[in-house]
Every structure is written in C-alpha cells, then in structure tokens.
Amino acid sequence: MAVPVLLLTAACGSDDGKTSDAAVAKVTGQPGAKPTISVPKDAKPADKVVTKTVVEGKGAVVKKGDLVRLDFTAQTMKGQNLGSSWTPQPGAKPGAARSQVVTEVTDQMTQQMLPPKVLTAAAGQKVGSRFEVEGTAKALIGEGLNPQSGIKPEDGLVWVVDVVGAQKVDKKAKAEGTQAAPESGMPEVKAADDKAATITIPEGEKAPTNLKQQVLIKGKGPEVKAGDGLIAQYTGVKWEDGKKFDSSWDHGGATAFQIGTGQVVQGWDQALVGKHVGDRVEIVIPPKLGYGASPQHELAKNTLVFVVDIVGTV
Known part of the structure; x- marks a missing residue:
C-alpha cells in the first residue's frame, strides 16, 4: 500500500517579516505523477534550506556518491515555473521516455536542473520517495544565483523531487569476457x-x-x-x-x-x-x-x- 501524502504545515509569515524554519509549501500527488505545489499568499520562506519527505519510498536508501535518476518540479513561491522533468520535450512522441535528471549525488554542480543543496538532499531518502526542498534563493543557490534570472536572493524557491532509481557504482567497473575480433572496416x-x-x-x-x-x-x-x-x-x-x-x-x-x-x-x-x-x-x-x-x-x-x-x- 502506498504511503499517504504528508500535508506540510503552511507557516504564514507575520507582518514583521520573520521567517519560519518549517516548510510552507503544500505538496499533493503521488510519486510517478507530476506534483501540485501550493503556497499560502502571505507565507514567508525560511532563510535556510528546509527539507521534508512528502512520501517515503520502500527502496534502498540513497547515499552520497550514488548515481541516481530523478524527476523534479521547481517553482518560486509566487508560482513562477522553474522547470520540470514532467514537461515533454518539444516534438516528443506520445508515450516516449521523458528526459529526467541522471547524475551523481554530490555537493558539486553537475547539471543545471538541481542546485547542489537540492541534489544532496536525496542522500538519506529511499528509492520511491518524494521529497521537497525549499528556502530562499540565497539559502538554496547562494552566489550561484544568475542575476539575469530575475529572481532575488530573498525570493522563496521550491523543488519537489522523486527518487526514481539509485545505484552504487564501482568506478573501475568494466565489461568482462572474451572480446570479439573487429568486423571488416571497424577499428x-x-x-x-x-x-x-x-x-x-x-x-x-x-x-x-x-x-x-x-x-x-x-x-x-x-x-x-x-x-x-x-x-x-x-x-x-x-x-x-x-x-x-x-x-x-x-x-x-x-x-x-x-x-x-x-x-x-x-x-x-x-x-x-x-x-x-x-x-x-x-x-x-x-x-x-x-x-x-x-x-x-x-x-x-x-x-x-x-x-x-x-x-x-x-
């Protein structure tokens, strides 16, 4: 039986501008389908990274250094779309495999879709899980924030990530067995x-x-x-x-x-x-x-x- 969605507490910011240490976004939907993210109009983002497990999977626990395949949806707390693996690529045929994030769980910038602080939050999650990461742009991206993006350091950002798969890798692994001779014309x-x-x-x-x-x-x-x-x-x-x-x-x-x-x-x-x-x-x-x-x-x-x-x- 699937683990039910945990409805995150929406902490509203007060007029004095104080922020909450709790997640303020509400995430609905099950892993394997695009989530819905809603944020109360007067909510204030935490000025640190906040991570919440929305649905706990039943697979192996992801560790730093593992190779993972992830789905994600990202937006600002004001609703501006920041990208999603659930969006089909232009010209994609119906039923075609979607483009997802495949990368190593590391605190280094390895791709453009998930900031390192979002990617490293996958460590400790189980395969099949859905988790949320939110905070200000300053907390999540820091100096890596593109000034041309129109996003300010104090703006709230939300990523919802599904752990589709994970694999520990032997960096020295190679194919084993007797190698065939090259066919005519092949190197x-x-x-x-x-x-x-x-x-x-x-x-x-x-x-x-x-x-x-x-x-x-x-x-x-x-x-x-x-x-x-x-x-x-x-x-x-x-x-x-x-x-x-x-x-x-x-x-x-x-x-x-x-x-x-x-x-x-x-x-x-x-x-x-x-x-x-x-x-x-x-x-x-x-x-x-x-x-x-x-x-x-x-x-x-x-x-x-x-x-x-x-x-x-x-």
Missing part, C-alpha cells in the same frame, strides 16, 4: 585495466557515412531501455586522426547518462538502447548523428568512434 580495440581503451583506425579506410556498431563482449545483464540511466565506461576518438577526445577513465571512472531521450548524441541513443548490461559496444558515429547539428562544436565535422562498456543502469 581495433585494446582495453586495459584502469585506463582509456586504445582504438586504432583501420589504415586507408574511409569514414562510414552511416552508423556502424559491433558488440565486442556480450553481457548477460538486463536490456537497456529508453529512459534508463546508462552507467558506462567509455573512450572516444576521432576517425580522422585517431586522437582521443574524451574518456570516462580521465574523469574518475564509470559515469551515467540518460539514454534514449536526446540527452546524448543520436548515435549513442540509436546504438545503445536495446543492448545489455555487461556489453562492450564499439560505435562509429558520422557527424549527422554526432555533433554535426552544432556547427560551433569542435567535433562538428568529425566521425566519432566510441568504445562503451555498459556496467549498469539506474
């Missing part, structure tokens, strides 16, 4: 422990104009579905000169991206949805499925070669 891959894979472009071979892919190691884990948070080790090089431009090993190890919702290049979305946890996949991505749609990007004209080890989902 050679040599993967070593704890460092970026070496990818050798076949000499004299022209870059393909369409997406090419090969599963080098077949995993036995669950199928990756659109909307999952994909936990991966990866290395990327340019076909044109074979030079590495990025690798998870250079950023501390395995990391996560939401797959199948347009948060990564199209080549990743097309190649990795439907693969399995434990797979090692080589992908050759032409510019039209890479960064070609962003002419100012330094890789806009390059064919990209990735080796991706799928080590989990969240």
